[in-house]
Amino acid sequence: SEVADAFRSIYENPNNPLTYPRLLQCDEDRSFMGNVTLLMNKHGVRIRRIKARFRHTSLAIVDRYAGLFTLRVFKNQYAIEFLLPSGKV
Structure with a gap:
């Protein structure tokens, strides 16, 4: 998915010396969460799903x-x- 590709380009860029958050907060919509969840698990990022009002x-x-x-x-x-x-x- 586009979202997973965007995160992959950020987290897996060896030329980028920044440290990235270890918590991803998103709403409960799971339309893109399959690939994103796998990628975030690979990088040790915890996903917090919230109820957006x-x-x-x-x-x-x-x-x-x-x-x-x-x-x-x-x-x-x-x-x-x-x-x-x-x-x-």
């Missing part, structure tokens, strides 16, 4: 804020470009 309303609020922020920023940018004689920033 995720609410879709929180994500909706963040998405709405990002949309409004984008609208306001580009509205100002377009106004400045319109006022410049060359039309370029």
Whole structure:
């Protein structure tokens, strides 16, 4: 899996002198956990599965804020470009 390959590239890189965590914390979704669990066991990493308290309303609020922020920023940018004689920033 992509996740296991990403961890493998980090943990098995001999040119990287860093030390890596010995605890991996993730949610209870086990869609990618087969290969990842085997790899983490190989490197002595303990896996802690938590119950994520995720609410879709929180994500909706963040998405709405990002949309409004984008609208306001580009509205100002377009106004400045319109006022410049060359039309370029």
